[in-house]
Amino acid sequence: MMNSKTDNPLQATSVLTPAELAEIDKEISHAPYRAAVAIDALKIVQKHHRWVSDESLNALADYLGMSPAELDGIATFYNLIYRRPVGEEVISLCDSVTCWIMGYNKLQQHIIKRLDVGLGETTDDDRYTFLPAPCLGACDRAPVMMVGNELHQNLDEAKIDQILKVKSSTSDVNNNGRQE
């Protein structure tokens, strides 16, 4: 890359795709130094691969002029940067106080049973990864969860079944917004 200041730009550009590099460069264009975009860049890589592999992380560290250890220290600090593979969509069920009062535990057990997947695990068909989530900021409609980028509210077992059933029959996985 033209504006790469890495020692080994070949390594970076052979792992990171042109699309990823273009997005990362856009962030760098309004940052005071390259490492300042570390979090944005990790999110960009993750958007393209669902997670951040060691290979991507090393290439990215190289591209941003950081050590892999430093970048990994950042990546592992943030719970929404995935350093292990995840499924096509992440199910994030809120386990904070209002959802706890409104009975999220039952729903957690229901999802575990229905998808045959434990917390932090991915379904055998690679469709879902199930993670606990801190408060999602929709406590007036608790219990809530996100599936991918979609928020689902006022949940009960039947509603969860319906969401997962509809989902399994459509391929629309990148929808933004709320689902009642």
Added chain:
Amino acid sequence: MSSLPLTQNINEQRDPVDLAAYEKNHGYEAVHKALKEMSPADCLQEIKDSALRGRGGAGFPTGMKWSFVPMDNVSEGHKYLVCNADEMEPGTFKDRLLMECDPHQLIEGMILSAWTIQADIAYIFIRHEYHLAARLLQEAIDECKAKGYLGNDILGTGFNLEMYVHSSAGRYICGEETALISSLEGKRANPRAKPPFPQISGLWGRPTIVNNVETLCNITHIIRNGAGWFKSLGLGADSGTKLFGVSGRVKNPGCWELPMGTPIRELIEQHAGGMQDGYKLRGLLPGGASTDFLVEEHLDLAMDYDVIGKAGSRLGTGTMIILDDKTCPVGMVKNLVEFFAQESCGFCTPCRDGLPWTAQVLDDIDTGKGMKVDMVTLKNQVRFIGAIGNTHCALAPGAMEPVSSAMKYFAEDFETHIKNKACSYCKTNSSTGGA
């Protein structure tokens, strides 16, 4: 002039107003007024006179916060305005409403705030999960750039302002302003020791102001309608309106804009429709997870910073969580402390090691393994982990607020758990935690 300015354009049943519709309802009039007729010093005075206090939880006077930004040597480097849209305090759901339903109100408030402190770069630091809000804000920013409200030489005044949406990668601690700054710099979100304060040395070592979404939205209306009008909106000592919320086992949980000083009882009984059938109120956290419990005797108190403060709690974010009589207070506090233990950034020992210890003690009591000595341990933990100054930031002291007040108001519940070696709530209500 609306007496409920923050929600005047908000209708959750439709898409948010676009730039044209926003302008039609006096939108961006305040930007014209401020940039053409008011100096930054005039604006600062108006904000100071309005007595606006920060709506993110701490309640610090906004005008005073801004007054520490150096206003000379402006040309020597950037100054930053950062909107804290990280809304992660459990039980809080007010900023989401403002951003999803009226993004231009926030952007107008940010332009006015940036003008006042003469910032030339602004960031909206938004939590990752708020995809819809982030998209709507970016669309609104693009509209403003096309119309000349953002970018270079805004309205021909020579004032420049670039605005970026930064989507976070998680962690509650990012809502702490110095941790947020660390995160915006691309680092781990460790809070910083103060001084130096961000106003002097913040983002990339430059003067920086960080304010909550709702605080910045208020700026729009204070500049548009004046400080006197804003002060007249409050019922008691505090000025303006507030987005108040109620969640838990009430009939109609939700979020409403009401005058500052609205009584707690009115919020719960009138707006939230009272408790659900079969449930009685036992207590409430008035302003999010890190505020002390209040109980029945406090229901007629006004939701004002100082009134709630004198009652031993904090107004916090103004979004209250209701504890009902079928939910275990010990289990609830355990859930809260587990959250804070998980979200500690790990920098300070009392927080990193203390909070998991407290969570463990609470779990022991909750699951029938508690001993009398555990109550002494908890008291000591409140004393040492809860003390301001033992840690860089207020996460650990905030975490201990519901612990210490629960031990005060629900002492018999702790004792019964220890005596009976079991949680009596688990039997009556299997839907909630504790088991």
